[in-house]
Amino acid sequence: MPLNPVISKLSGKLVVLASASPRRLEILSNAGLRFEVVPSWFKETLDKSLFKHPCEYAVETAKQKALEVAQRMPFKHLKTPDIVIGADTVVTVDGLILEKPTDKQDAYRMLSRLSGKEHSVFTGVAIVICRDKNSSVTDYKVVDFYEETKVKFAELSEEMLWEYINSGEPMDKAGGYGIQALGGMLVEYVRGDFLNVVGFPLNHFCKQLGSIFNSPPASPAHKIKRDCDEAWTLVNKTTNGDVELLENVKDDSLTSVQEQNVMGLEFAKCNRQDVPHSIISLLDGFKVSKTLFTASKLKVFDVLNTPGGLTLEEVAGQINASLLGTERLLEAAVSLGLLERVRQEEISVYRNTEQASRFLVTDSPVSLHGYILHCNDMVWPLFSHLESAVREGTSQHERAFGKKKEDVFQDVYYSKDEVKIRFMDAMHSIARVTGKDLATAFDLSCYKTACDIGGCTGAMAYEFTKAHPELSVTIFDLPQVIEMRRHFQPKENDERVSFVAGDFFKDDLPKADLYILARVLHDWSDEKLHVLLSKLSKMWTPGCGLLVSEILLDEERRRPSRALLQALSMTEGKQRSTAEYSALLDKHGFTLKHVKHTDNLLDAMLFVKEEQNDKRTLLGCSSASIETAELE
Numbered sequence: 202m203p204l205n206p207v208i209s210k211l212s213g214k215l216v217v218l219a220s221a222s223p224r225r226l227e228i229l230s231n232a233g234l235r236f237e238v239v240p241s242w243f244k245e246t247l248d249k250s251l252f253k254h255p256c257e258y259a260v261e262t263a264k265q266k267a268l269e270v271a272q273r274m275p276f277k278h279l280k281t282p283d284i285v286i287g288a289d290t291v292v293t294v295d296g297l298i299l300e301k302p303t304d305k306q307d308a309y310r311m312l313s314r315l316s317g318k319e320h321s322v323f324t325g326v327a328i329v330i331c332r333d334k335n336s337s338v339t340d341y342k343v344v345d346f347y348e349e350t351k352v353k354f355a356e357l358s359e360e361m362l363w364e365y366i367n368s369g370e371p372m373d374k375a376g377g378y379g380i381q382a383l384g385g386m387l388v389e390y391v392r393g394d395f396l397n398v399v400g401f402p403l404n405h406f407c408k409q410l411g412s413i414f415n416s417p418p419a420s421p422a423h424k425i426k427r428d429c430d431e432a433w434t435l436v437n438k439t440t441n442g443d444v445e446l447l448e449n450v451k452d453d454s455l456t457s458v459q460e461q462n463v464m465g466l467e468f469a470k471c472n473r474q475d476v477p478h479s480i481i482s483l484l485d486g487f488k489v490s491k492t493l494f495t496a497s498k499l500k501v502f503d504v505l506n507t508p509g510g511l512t513l514e515e516v517a518g519q520i521n522a523s524l525l526g527t528e529r530l531l532e533a534a535v536s537l538g539l540l541e542r543v544r545q546e547e548i549s550v551y552r553n554t555e556q557a558s559r560f561l562v563t564d565s566p567v568s569l570h571g572y573i574l575h576c577n578d579m580v581w582p583l584f585s586h587l588e589s590a591v592r593e594g595t596s597q598h599e600r601a602f603g604k605k606k607e608d609v610f611q612d613v614y615y616s617k618d619e620v621k622i623r624f625m626d627a628m629h630s631i632a633r634v635t636g637k638d639l640a641t642a643f644d645l646s647c648y649k650t651a652c653d654i655g656g657c658t659g660a661m662a663y664e665f666t667k668a669h670p671e672l673s674v675t676i677f678d679l680p681q682v683i684e685m686r687r688h689f690q691p692k693e694n695d696e697r698v699s700f701v702a703g704d705f706f707k708d709d710l711p712k713a714d715l716y717i718l719a720r721v722l723h724d725w726s727d728e729k730l731h732v733l734l735s736k737l738s739k740m741w742t743p744g745c746g747l748l749v750s751e752i753l754l755d756e757e758r759r760r761p762s763r764a765l766l767q768a769l770s771m772t773e774g775k776q777r778s779t780a781e782y783s784a785l786l787d788k789h790g791f792t793l794k795h796v797k798h799t800d801n802l803l804d805a806m807l808f809v810k811e812e813q814n815d816k817r818t819l820l821g822c823s824s825a826s827i828e829t830a831e832l833e
């Protein structure tokens with residue numbers, strides 16, 4: 202009796218592996234499968250934003266890879282395969298999908314993201330069953346599935362990262378590592394199918410083959426979904442050899458076993474074609490945000506920040522909420538990937554996902570909690586008056602909060618302490634999440650003193666001093682802010698960080714080699730900014746730099762939508778593209794030298810003054826820094 206009877210059932214069939222991956226070839230041939238390899242020409246360029254979950258992206262890519270080969274072979278190879286297998290492996294971390302790195306820097310970015318964290322590896326697999334209906338028409342049934350494996354990386358030092366990257370191993374592997382070789386040394390643990398990480402979930406694949414070829418006839422329940430086999434794809438070979446896709450062709454000649462598998466799958470396909478999924482996601486967007494806000498406000502993620510997790514009853518007790526309401530909230534959070542529900546000794550417990558522990562627990566070093574509460578308490582009420590904002594072209598501050606807003610900050614900072622602290626907490630949490638990326642965006646080694654204009658609690662400044670041991674940073678902000686910052690004392694004291702009170706539109710700025718304007722410019726009109734920029738320009742001395750950090754719109758002003766959505770509730774400010782910022786600053790003699798898209802909440806631009814460029818080099822910035830961070 203063979204180890205897997207299904208594999209032997211495929212003998213005599215033309216099985217094709219639509220993959221160039223040597224790992225997939227090895228896994229399947231080790232399992233005793235006989236097949237031909239025809240690598241797919243399908244380019245992995247599907248728009249990831251169209252998929253609700255990374256597994257859907259991997260499955261769809263696998264399907265397109267396999268279908269491309271299935272459709273090409275009858276023409277280019279003059280034979281029709283019986284079965285084509287396609288697969289696609291992706292690594293997901295922090296809500297991002299990582300594929301194969303494009304170069305060493307890309308591998309570095311991927312591996313440093315994975316360092317010290319748990320991530321998921323998804324392999325999507327598509328099994329395309331082909332059949333020539335007659336000489337000109339082939340039909341295809343697709344059975345697809347995916348497997349998820351969790352992998353935790355150890356903390357990787359810079360030295361290890363580069364040694365591994367320079368070994369060349371990361372380049373043809375999803376996420377930039379190969380668990381089966383040197384990359385295995387980076388891994389602390391694996392939860393799930395190891396071969397799935399390597400590139401092919403053999404066990405799940407055999408089970409699927411088993412249900413295609415061995416399972417009993419379809420149950421009545423499956424027959425109810427009968428309509429969905431209409432979505433079978435038929436390919437018609439036209440006389441000139443072109444391929445024409447015919448959808449919605451019903452095939453009554455399926456065996457019941459095949460129907461059973463295909464129907465479930467094609468039901469999903471019907472959905473994809475006939476239902477506007479992206480619009481439905483948009484419809485639900487506000488529910489998603491409010492679920493996150495409410496769970497954060499009720500401190501669900503803090504309560505669940507305990508090893509082993511808690512039962513529903515325990516969570517409800519700790520957040521002082523009803524059982525039913527808590528259950529609904531926790532279940533919704535599980536469906537959104539914020540929480541996990543696991544069985545432990547016959548009982549279900551909830552626990553934070555890796556991402557929630559890192560970004561949603563209040564006292565995590567990179568907690569977004571403050572910003573989330575700001576979105577709930579300040580931004581949400583403004584958005585509930587969006588229609589009026591659009592009609593009137595003004596911020597709805599007065600409608601939402603009963604007060605006319607003088608300018609963006611005066612109102613906040615002259616209100617109750619509680620409001621001030623909440624606002625500062627939002628700025629503080631954004632600075633903590635983005636600070637490291639901004640501080641390391643460029644070579645700043647030539648600057649010894651910096652002034653963070655509107656630097657609020659100093660969270661950004663601490664990241665800069667951490668990244669640059671020679672740098673001192675002065676935070677310049679309104680007196681009320683400086684007064685309230687005692688509520689945000691950093692854990693470690695850094696004498697290189699100091700605070701000066703003042704209004705950057707009215708008062709003199711402290712002298713510095715590097716000025717930082719993080720998340721400031723978008724809040725103001727061009728006219729108002731000219732006041733600040735003229736002041737900066739007058740203070741400028743040879744060698745100075747200006748680091749501006751904002752969400753940078755693309756030149757078509759289409760993406761990221763985050764910037765444009767934020768603009769909907771803005772008072773007088775404006776979101777701008779790199780070229781728009783550059784033009785604005787150019788009027789005051791600042792020249793854009795480098796741009797960095799950080800893949801974080803904020804991007805960065807470094808400006809200098811043309812006539813002083815040469816002197817800037819004299820101050821000590823390595824020439825390499827100027828070359829390596831060339832304008833993108």
Ligand SMILES: Cc1cn([C@@H]2O[C@H](COP(=O)(O)OP(=O)(O)OP(=O)(O)O)[C@@H](O)[C@H]2O)c(=O)[nH]c1=O
Pocket residue numbers: 219220221222223224225240241245266288289290291292301322373374375376378379380381384398399400401
């Ligand atoms: C995480 C991990 C991945 N991989 C390889 O990463 C490639 C993923 O890329 P893909 O796009 O799914 O496949 P491909 O290599 O481009 O081949 P193809 O299917 O022809 O597109 C596959 O090779 C996998 O083995 C490893 O070898 N080890 C690991 O630990």
